[in-house]
Amino acid sequence: MLPAMKTVEAEEEYAEDCPELVPIETKHQEKEENLDFIIKIPVTIVTGYLGAGKTTLLNYILTEQHNRKIAVILNEFGEGNAVEKSLAVSQGGELYEEWLELRNGCLCCSVKDNGLKAIENLMQKKGKFDYILLETTGLADPGAVASMFWVDAELGSDIYLDGIITVVDSKYGLKHLTEEKPDGLVNEATRQVALADMILINKTDLVSEEELNKLRTTIRSINGLGKVLETQRSRTHLSNILDLHAYDTLSGISLQKKLQHVSTAPHLDQSIVTVTFDVPGSAEEESLNVFIQNLLWEKNVKNKDGRCMEVIRLKGLVSIKDKPQQMIVQGIHELYELEESRVNWKDDAERACQLVFIGKNLDKDILQQLFITAVAETKEQTTAPGQDGACPPH
Numbered sequence: 001m002l003p004a005m006k007t008v009e010a011e012e013e014y015a016e017d018c019p020e021l022v023p024i025e026t027k028h029q030e031k032e033e034n035l036d037f038i039i040k041i042p043v044t045i046v047t048g049y050l051g052a053g054k055t056t057l058l059n060y061i062l063t064e065q066h067n068r069k070i071a072v073i074l075n076e077f078g079e080g081n082a083v084e085k086s087l088a089v090s091q092g093g094e095l096y097e098e099w100l101e102l103r104n105g106c107l108c109c110s111v112k113d114n115g116l117k118a119i120e121n122l123m124q125k126k127g128k129f130d131y132i133l134l135e136t137t138g139l140a141d142p143g144a145v146a147s148m149f150w151v152d153a154e155l156g157s158d159i160y161l162d163g164i165i166t167v168v169d170s171k172y173g174l175k176h177l178t179e180e181k182p183d184g185l186v187n188e189a190t191r192q193v194a195l196a197d198m199i200l201i202n203k204t205d206l207v208s209e210e211e212l213n214k215l216r217t218t219i220r221s222i223n224g225l226g227k228v229l230e231t232q233r234s235r236t237h238l239s240n241i242l243d244l245h246a247y248d249t250l251s252g253i254s255l256q257k258k259l260q261h262v263s264t265a266p267h268l269d270q271s272i273v274t275v276t277f278d279v280p281g282s283a284e285e286e287s288l289n290v291f292i293q294n295l296l297w298e299k300n301v302k303n304k305d306g307r308c309m310e311v312i313r314l315k316g317l318v319s320i321k322d323k324p325q326q327m328i329v330q331g332i333h334e335l336y337e338l339e340e341s342r343v344n345w346k347d348d349a350e351r352a353c354q355l356v357f358i359g360k361n362l363d364k365d366i367l368q369q370l371f372i373t374a375v376a377e378t379k380e381q382t383t384a385p386g387q388d389g390a391c392p393p394h
């Protein structure tokens with residue numbers, strides 16, 4: 001259900017203070033069964049640097065033949081002080097537009113109160129949507145927006161996060177990805193690529209094959225998990241964009257295959273990389289949680305140079321002791337979830353834990369060793385190498 005309406009004072013306070021990311025508890029079976037009766041509406045987040053082709057993609061989807069009623073939320077942040085945001089709805093080729101009022105123009109802070117409320121109001125007026133597409137601002141960290149929907153899903157909302165699409169400009173993409181930020185912070189373009197389930201390298205008409213190769217290699221070295229496609233005018237088959245099920249257990253069926261194709265590039269001069277490892281056997285659930293929490297919450301895991309590892313995206317297929325089902329781990333920033341998939345392990349010999357991390361200062365060997373020590377072998381609370389003292393907040 002949607003959050004209750006807040007009083008004006010409470011809302012004022014809320015707007016000043018962006019919501020914090022909170023851990024999700026593993027769902028209880030009963031709750032999950034109840035949710036099965038509700039038809040949930042997917043939301044796809046479309047992100048990408050300024051001018052990459054996000055709106056072009058949404059317009060294309062809206063006018064393409066589909067038998068769905070799609071709502072599009074455009075978040076044109078930074079355009080003066082406009083507090084009204086356009087909500088376009090497409091049904092059977094017909095387009096209509098509604099306006100959302102977003103208090104401070106910041107979608108990440110207000111979508112939960114106003115955006116979802118407005119969507120609900122609109123659904124009451126116009127009937128339910130089948131799908132929601134949300135364009136974030138060119139400078140947004142899609143993780144913040146994604147977390148909103150993720151948490152809400154856990155609260156029983158009828159909206160769920162389907163996937164994150166990142167559009168990259170072929171001509172300027174490399175420039176944006178390699179832009180240096182003060183204090184060694186990860187730039188926005190890189191964060192957007194790191195979090196993507198699908199990356200569209202758009203405007204390929206504007207660059208040579210050589211430039212394109214360079215950009216593709218850079219993108220792959222950042223995110224070895226998401227799918228990469230090349231487009232012009234953001235055009236691609238709708239099945240590449242909609243219904244990716246990147247965050248729910250439906251993806252369990254294909255996740256095992258997908259994880260086999262994770263690419264990890266040799267270390268380029270990149271601040272963000274993908275690392276993956278595969279450890280045979282099963283993990284204790286408790287120890288796995290401790291391992292993940294040290295990494296995501298405590299942030300006390302360091303690489304060889306003593307730098308703290310920062311995980312932006314985590315995905316994995318793991319075996320938990322005494323659980324017949326394959327388990328799926330999903331993480332975005334500090335938020336993570338461990339869920340049963342619908343697939344069972346065939347036999348004990350097959351059981352393994354495969355994890356994929358996308359983030360900064362990641363060292364595969366240290367992570368894998370830490371995982372083996374913490375999860376696979378011992379339940380004792382030992383301090384493993386690379387794990388001494390807290391790291392400063394990012």
Ligand SMILES: Nc1nc2c(ncn2[C@@H]2O[C@H](COP(=O)(O)OP(=O)(O)OP(=O)(O)O)[C@@H](O)[C@H]2O)c(=O)[nH]1
Pocket residue numbers: 048049050051052053054055056057137138167202203204205206231232233234
């Ligand atoms: N040459 C070329 N231009 C494109 C292509 N795709 C989009 N454009 C143009 O690029 C410009 C920006 O596209 P938008 O779709 O508005 O980009 P956006 O990501 O929504 O931009 P912001 O909302 O400002 O961040 C527009 O003028 C588009 O017509 C393409 O494949 N090739």
Ligand SMILES: [Zn+2]
Pocket residue numbers: 054055056135
């Ligand atoms: Zn746009």
